[in-house]
Every structure is written in C-alpha cells, then in structure tokens.
Amino acid sequence: MDGQAAATRYESLDAIRGVAVMGILAMNIVAFALPFQAYANPAAGGPPGSADVATWFFNFVLVDSKMRGLFSMLFGASTLLVIDSAASAGRSAAGAHYSRMVWLALFGLAHFYLIWFGDILFLYAICGLLLFLFRNLSVKALLLWSIPFFLIGIGLPASLWSMLSMAQAGTLPPEAATGMQEALAQMNADMGPSTPAYAKEMALYLGSYSSIVAHRTGEMGGDPIFFLSMFLWETIGLMLIGMALFKSRMLTGEWEAARYRKWALICFLIAAPPLAGLAVYQMRTGYDAVAIFGSTIALSIPFDTLMTVGWAALIMLLIQTRASAAVRARLAAAGRMAFTNYLVTSIVMTTIFYGYGLGLFGSVGRLPLYLFCFGMWAAMLLWSKPWLERYHYGPLEWLWRSLSRWRVQPMKKVAAAQ
Template sequence: MTGGTRIESLDAIRGVAVMGILAMNIVAFALPFPAYSNPAAGGPPGDLDLATWFFNFVLVDSKMRGMFSLLFGASTLLVIDSAVSAGRRPAGAHYSRMFWLALFGLAHFYLIWFGDILFLYAVCGLLLFLFRNLSVKALLLWSLPFFLIAIGIPASLWVMLSMAQAGTLPAEAAAGMQEALRQMNADMGPSTPTYAEEIALYLGSYASILGHRTGEMAGDPLFFVGMFMWETMGLMLIGMALFKSRMLTGEWDLARYRKWAAVCFLIAAPPLVALALYQMQAGYAAISIFGASMALSIPFDVLMTVGWTALIMLLIKSVASDQARARLAAAGRMAFTNYLVTSVVMTTIFYGYGLGLFGSVGRTALYLFCFGMWAAMLLWSKPWLERFHYGPLEWLWRSLARGQLQPMRREAAGQ
C-alpha cells in the first residue's frame, strides 16, 4: 500500500483476508498435500474432521484467496493513483513493485513454503496494469473471458477423464487420459502412495526439504501460474470494479451490503453443498475432487467471495467497535508481512527442523493454530504501526521498488 490517506475499511477487510488465507492453508501446512482436498487421504475421517472439511469446502476454500485477489486488484489502483499524485511514472512504479514481488514470491516458495501466491500475483500484475482506466462495466465484462478459460480448461479435462474412466473415450485418446487418471489418483485419491512419503519428507531436515523444492518441484511456480492465473485475473478485475464502485471503500449504505451478501450466499451455497456431497458419494475419488474443486465450483466460489466481502464490510461498518476496526486495519496494512511471517511460523511448528508436528494433528484441531496466529497478528500489528510507518517487509518491498531506503520510524518523517 501507499503512503498518504488510508482507507480504513479497505485495510480492515484486507486484515480479515490475510487471516482467512491461513484458515484455507492450514491443512497444507500441517498435512500431506492430498489431505488439502481429500478428507479421506491417510485414512477414513472422523465425523468432526469430515464436518470441518465440508465447512471449509463450502465456505472457506478458494473464497479467502479470492478475497485476497479482489483486494490486490483494488490496491493496484491505489498504488497507481498514488504514483500519479506524487509525480512518479505510474508504469514504472507498478512494474517495479511487481518485479520485486515476483522475487519475494520465488524466495517464499523455494526457501519457506510451497504454497506461495505472491509469484502468481506478480505475473497477473503484469497484465493488470493494462486495465487500470476501464469503467466498472468494462472491468466486469473483461473478467468474464478469464473466468470462462478458468472453468473451461479443467472442465474439459474432467469430462475427458470421466469418459476414460467409463471406457467411452476413443481409443486414440484413451491411453493418455488413463495415464492422467492414474497420476491424479496417485496425487489426490484416498489411497495415495505419496502420503507417507510426504510425512517423511517434511519431518526431515531443512536441507532435504529445500532440495525437494529446488529439484522435483522447481517448475511448480510456473505450473501454478498456468493453472490459476485465469481465475485470479478475473478476481482482480472484479476487485478493481468493486473499488471503483465504492463498495470496497465502505461508501455503500448498510442495506446494499446486506442485500449483496444475502443474494451471493443464497445463490452460491446450495451448489457448493451439492458439490461437497458429490465428492462424498463418490468416495472422494480423485476425479470427483478434481471436477468439483478445479472446475465446477469456480463460478460459485467467485459469488461467495463477493458475498463474504459484502458481509465483512457490513460487519465492519455496523458491528465492529472502533478498537476492533483499528486492529483489523493494522493487520491489513501489514498483510504482506503477516502473510510471510505466518509461513515461517507454521512451517517451524510443523516441519522436522522445528517442532516436527507434521502429519500428527487432526484437521479440526489445526484451527487452534489458526486462532493463535490470528491473535498474534491482531496483537502485534497495531503497536508496530504506532511506531513505524510500515510493516518490516512492506518497508523492504517499498524501498526496493523505489530504489532507495524509505523512512521507517515515524520520528524520521517528523511525526
């Protein structure tokens, strides 16, 4: 974010989003990757863990990342406007930020945790600048082809895999799809052979984990871009549109926020519940998880993301106390730092070079770690920003992007 006037509602909702990202990611921090989408990976789930997975699939997974993406789009406009107001070249300011963000993302992926989204955001940011001057309507229209691609590619693959599984695919295509189905079952299915291997890997040394990321997983950042950039671009464009429509600045009346939240949840929740039941009835077969998570849920995830955004803004404006808003806004102003520090803390708790809890904590109990980290974000961000202009990593990013050290202590700027 920029200096100058802050928009407290935007900072506060970003604070909620960075906390929500942890609720989405906690399983991937603490359990082998198949467990992220499949509650039966590693063994039959208990009722409480199954309920947790169900809740997460319907209300959390993709929605919190979606909200973060909306806010990235909105923040991009703020950064560009700030550069113009300060007499700096907006393109230079934006692309310098994206260059350093990409490097931060790659460092995060290779050195700390494989679930990085910063590199993806930086790549999307290269395109996002081109849309900065469009109207609300134009931004929404431009988001549609991105979403169509995001849905169309995995949906087409899901149909072909389903045909291969049913034996109805033409012979010339069947062999390739059968191999893809075999690999998908190995990666995501309930009896995946990689589960125990991942536990052994992440309970090992830092050197062995680093070697895995820089070896077998070296190309994954680009793979993730190819998979998720279309949906992410669509969400960022919607974020730009919502910012320009004053929704994210808190300028709508309460009734309008209430209506948007209700409509989005009422439309999105029933299909998402149906998709969760579809996976359960399919015995968490890899093909059902892929179809539900990667293709069929996308339009409803997007709707619920907007619904969450409207609901949180409603609560910030109508229910939250001044102190709560200030705490959330501080966590949001330090979202970059809080996001990366969360990765350091969680990997240290769960990986072998730290406390070594990887694979030993149940899905539901993992949320106790979320609560602890959320409390830390809310407790430390506000006191820090009372003494300093920026979070420590926000300051580093800003200094690198501008090519000179920025004032850090408030006294340094005469405050």
C-alpha cells in the same frame, strides 16, 4: 497487497484486507500441517472421522478458494491505489507498478523455494503485470473483461475433467484413451487414500530443512509455472472484479448497510447450495480423484467467486455496523501489514509443523488445526497496531517499498514536537 503507497487510506479497505490475510490461513492450515492430498481429500490418510468430514465440508463450502479470492480482489483494488498514488506524486505510474511486480515475483519465488510450497505471490506478480492495462476502465468494462478470463479459467480444467471422466467410464475413443488412462492413474496415485505419495510427503516434511529445500528446487522446481498455468485466468478475473468493486466504492466502506446486507444475502443464498451439492457429490464417490478435481478446480469457480463477493459484503457490513473503533483499528493495522503477516505466517506454521521445528506434521486432526489459526490471528492483531504506531510500514512492506523505489525509505516515525 499492501496498498501502502496510497495517498488516501481507507480504514475499511485495510480492515477487510486484515480479515483476508487471517482468512487465508484458515484456508491454508491443512496444507501446512498435513500432506497435500489431505487438503482436498479428507480420506487421504485413511477413513476420516465425523469431525474431519464436517471440517472439510465447512471449509469446502465457505472457506476454500473464497479467502484466496478475497485476497485476489483486494490485490486488484490495492493496485489501483498504488498507481494513483504514484501519479499524484508526479512519479511514473508504470515504473512504480512494474517495479513492484518484479520484486514481488522475486519475493514469491524465495517464499516458494525457501519457506513454503503454497506461495501465491509469484502468481499475483505475474497477473499484476497485466493489470496495469485495465487501470482506466470503468466499473462495467472491468466486469465485462473479467468474464472471458473466468470462462478460460473454468473451461480449461472443465475440459480435462470431462476427458478424465470419460476415461474413467471407458467411453473415450481409442486414440485418446491411452493418454487419459495414464493421467487418471497418476491422479489416483497422487490423490487417492493411503497412497505411497501420502507416505512420501510425511517422510519429507518430517525431515531436515535442507532435504525439503532440495525437493522444492529439484522435483518441484517447475511448480510455480504449473501453478501459474492453472490459476492465472481465474486470478486475473478476480483482480478485475476487485478493481471494479473498488471503483464502485464497495470496498471502501461507502455503501449503505442495507446494500451490503442485500449483496451478502443474495450471494450466499445463490452460491451455498451448489457448493454443498459439490461437496456431497465428492462424498458419494468416496472422494474419487476425478470428482475432487472437477469439483475444486472447475465446477466450483462461479460459485466460489459469487460467495467471495458475498464475503466482502458481509465483512464490510460487520465492520460498518458491528465492529468497535478499536476492533476496526486492529484489523486495519493487520491489513496494512498483510505482506509481512502473510510471510511471517508461513515461517511460523512451517516451523511448528515441519521436522526442523516442532515436528507436528501429520499428527494434528483437521478440527484442532483451527486452534493454531486462532493463535496466529491473535498474534497478527496484537503486534500489527503497536508496530505501526512506531513505524510507517511493516518490516517487509518497508523492504518491498525500498527495493521498488531503489532507495531506502524512512521507517521510524518522528515524534511530533511538543
């Protein structure tokens, strides 16, 4: 995530990581501010207005899963940088990598249980344990290895979606129908409009900090493992693609502008129509729980992945051709501090929306929520560069690095002698 140990810094790679950490807030802002059912179902709290539907549609087609995918790809690229840096410095590449992943897993669990349930760090750490095995593969081999991971990541939820659809239609064999009907009823109770689950989350997150932590450590205690089982395969596939794109020099900003433009155009033109079709499908079913599950967890994955690559190409094109040196420097600084910015975002947003803070949970519509994104993006861009002008690392990057190496790392930069 941080790429901080790299002997060679790539400003374009840091800059796209800065865009990714900002973009992931655009994906997560609904989950910070509204009950989780509303993340995928704009009708979860009642009949949605046109602005709610339009914002949900935009998010589903262009943002949701794409920013997480971009973050995952960049994690794969950064992992190669850290491994190469350790080897170049004469340290054990395996020791450096696995130490980082163990500490990242602990950070992720602390993030989940103490700050916010939407953690991805634990997932990344467990996936990262496997990445080391692929470090020396060629671009072609990395892309080929990503295919079986994606097939499993798509096949498992797609098979469940198929069974749920048959249960809904009443076409399952009797021996399988009972279990699937129970699963279907639970899914409708969890994701349907104006359900008791929605009201329960409203009450929970407008409550005290202690009650929220008790809920996470109790009823939600096993969720990091469940989340891992749902997204491990897809995430490893994305990380392998990120490693391949790094080795191909795509993520280091070394392609010609025309090549970035071509990739962005092709990826968006292929991926956007099917994603728009899946959004319309969900709308026409009245945001049926089975339709939402199939569309978001299984059917969209190939197109989400393709659009993620398109986003990477488009961002690189804009960094290369449109961004001024000052803008690139601000984005790169935010990317070098992505670990800190990611966790600080969770602290800030939960403090704004949860009951132990400003208590705005459930009271802000989807479209106005982006104002909070803009404010947090501005904060990242404003504070990251001045911080890195004085210090070698972001505060949490420094802590992660110090723990991983089992010794305190130098933090403050020493002024050059005049």
